[in-house]
Amino acid sequence: MDCGCDAVKTPLLAFDDALAKLLATATVVTEQQTLTVQHALGRVLADDVISNFNIPPYANSAMDGYAFKHHDLISFTELDVVTTSLAGHPSEQALTARQCARIMTGAMLPKGADTVIMQEQVHREGERISLQAQIKAGANVRAQGEDIAAGNVVLPKGHVIQARDIGLLCAIGVAQVSVLRQLKVALISTGDELVEPGNPLKTGQIFDSNRQLVMAMLAPLGVEIRDFGIIADKREAIANAITQATDWADVLITSGGVSVGDADYVKEILSELGDINFWKLAIKPGKPFAFGQVGQCAFLGLPGNPVSAAITFDRLGIPFIKLRQGQPIDQEMAIKATALVDFKKRPGRTEFQRGIARQTTDGQWQVESAGLQGSGILSALSRANCHVILPSESEGVVASQQVDIIFYKYL
Ligand SMILES: Nc1nc2c(c(=O)[nH]1)N[C@H]1C(S)=C(S)[C@@H](COP(=O)(O)OP(=O)(O)OC[C@H]3O[C@@H](n4cnc5c(N)ncnc54)[C@H](O)[C@@H]3O)O[C@H]1N2
Numbered sequence: 001m002d003c004g005c006d007a008v009k010t011p012l013l014a015f016d017d018a019l020a021k022l023l024a025t026a027t028v029v030t031e032q033q034t035l036t037v038q039h040a041l042g043r044v045l046a047d048d049v050i051s052n053f054n055i056p057p058y059a060n061s062a063m064d065g066y067a068f069k070h071h072d073l074i075s076f077t078e079l080d081v082v083t084t085s086l087a088g089h090p091s092e093q094a095l096t097a098r099q100c101a102r103i104m105t106g107a108m109l110p111k112g113a114d115t116v117i118m119q120e121q122v123h124r125e126g127e128r129i130s131l132q133a134q135i136k137a138g139a140n141v142r143a144q145g146e147d148i149a150a151g152n153v154v155l156p157k158g159h160v161i162q163a164r165d166i167g168l169l170c171a172i173g174v175a176q177v178s179v180l181r182q183l184k185v186a187l188i189s190t191g192d193e194l195v196e197p198g199n200p201l202k203t204g205q206i207f208d209s210n211r212q213l214v215m216a217m218l219a220p221l222g223v224e225i226r227d228f229g230i231i232a233d234k235r236e237a238i239a240n241a242i243t244q245a246t247d248w249a250d251v252l253i254t255s256g257g258v259s260v261g262d263a264d265y266v267k268e269i270l271s272e273l274g275d276i277n278f279w280k281l282a283i284k285p286g287k288p289f290a291f292g293q294v295g296q297c298a299f300l301g302l303p304g305n306p307v308s309a310a311i312t313f314d315r316l317g318i319p320f321i322k323l324r325q326g327q328p329i330d331q332e333m334a335i336k337a338t339a340l341v342d343f344k345k346r347p348g349r350t351e352f353q354r355g356i357a358r359q360t361t362d363g364q365w366q367v368e369s370a371g372l373q374g375s376g377i378l379s380a381l382s383r384a385n386c387h388v389i390l391p392s393e394s395e396g397v398v399a400s401q402q403v404d405i406i407f408y409k410y411l
């Protein structure tokens with residue numbers, strides 16, 4: 001039993017139950033904004049995007065060569081070159097029997113043509129060509145609308161815009177899109193011992209690493225971040241910072257002060273200003289993680305220990321924020337790996353240990369420990385590439401047994 005602390009009174013919530021509770025409250029932002037396509041990367045579409053154009057808008061050549069009517073080949077072995085079609089400069093001349101057009105890749109097919117032969121497959125003398133290869137009707141022609149038909153939905157509402165979609169949107173001539181607004185995320189570190197990196201370190205102080213780590217994890221999610229910095233372990237200072245942050249943000253992320261120490265005010269103040277949905281999880285690291293609501297703002301109270309902050313934010317914070325932003329949460333697949341060492345634990349909490357997984361030549365996965373598993377050991381977290389997941393009631397695994405791993409994506 002723990003030390004006479006609140007763990008005695010507050011039962012630990014199972015990881016899956018905590019995640020389910022968290023996600024159950026995750027309402028998606030509804031406000032929309034219009035953005036130029038260039039600024040829409042990573043954003044969530046608020047409406048379907050419909051193409052006003054056929055793409056390609058006109059039948060065109062896939063090769064540099066000669067365009068002609070395939071039917072002519074029944075009667076003729078040679079064709080006269082009567083016009084030229086360049087990309088951006090279509091030929092005005094319609095082809096008649098036994099005629100062909102010099103044509104370049106991307107150029108519009110002249111009227112009367114339905115097939116293109118590449119120039120390497122013809123013999124040209126003056127303005128006459130003879131075909132040196134068999135060719136099928138319609139060969140090397142990109143049909144009008146073969147990629148996208150006018151009126152089709154090219155990207156559905158709710159889609160997260162990827163780099164490749166920017167190309168697609170530009171190809172259909174869309175300059176602006178309607179997207180959901182960014183989720184506003186505020187960050188606070190608490191602790192008298194904390195100093196911003198780059199400043200001198202006095203006795204009893206450490207550098208703040210949690211806020212920067214969480215901000216780095218948030219970067220690919222494209223949220224709007226406001227950094228409220230380091231707040232001293234003083235009730236009033238913490239209450240002020242939390243009030244300011246929750247007035248502005250959709251989600252407040254705090255680090256530290258959620259355990260049971262004499263200066264651990266964060267959880268206490270959050271419960272005074274709002275409601276704690278749950279506190280204390282049956283997970284390791286990250287037991288004192290707290291979740292709740294102050295006014296319209298949700299808060300995620302990360303434990304101060306750096307690895308606990310990182311792991312709880314990865315396992316609980318990222319899916320919550322993705323869902324609030326209207327993004328689908330990652331369908332993570334735990335895979336089986338052979339433990340190369342013992343991964344031991346005590347029953348009672350689900351553990352997310354730091355592992356280094358590698359694939360063998362026969363495609364099997366193996367995992368070793370990334371080092372010390374303490375919740376302050378950032379060097380092991382940095383070396384690791386995956387969570388080694390040890391179920392709550394297990395005592396871990398011994399070397400050569402199979403264990404579940406999940407690769408880091410945001411860490
Ligand atoms: N009597 C008990 N003590 C503790 C318990 C418990 O159940 N009973 N739980 C332990 C666990 S588990 C964790 S995790 C920590 C969490 O404590 P807090 O969230 O209150 O965090 P702090 O006490 O403020 O700090 C803990 C640790 O982390 C360092 N820290 C804090 N913030 C940062 C930061 N931004 N960057 C880097 N390092 C940070 C801080 O200096 C402490 O060393 O409580 C255990 N104690």
Ligand code: MOO
Pocket residue numbers: 283284285286287288303305308375
């Ligand atoms: O959960 Mo604490 O995070 O064990 O250090």
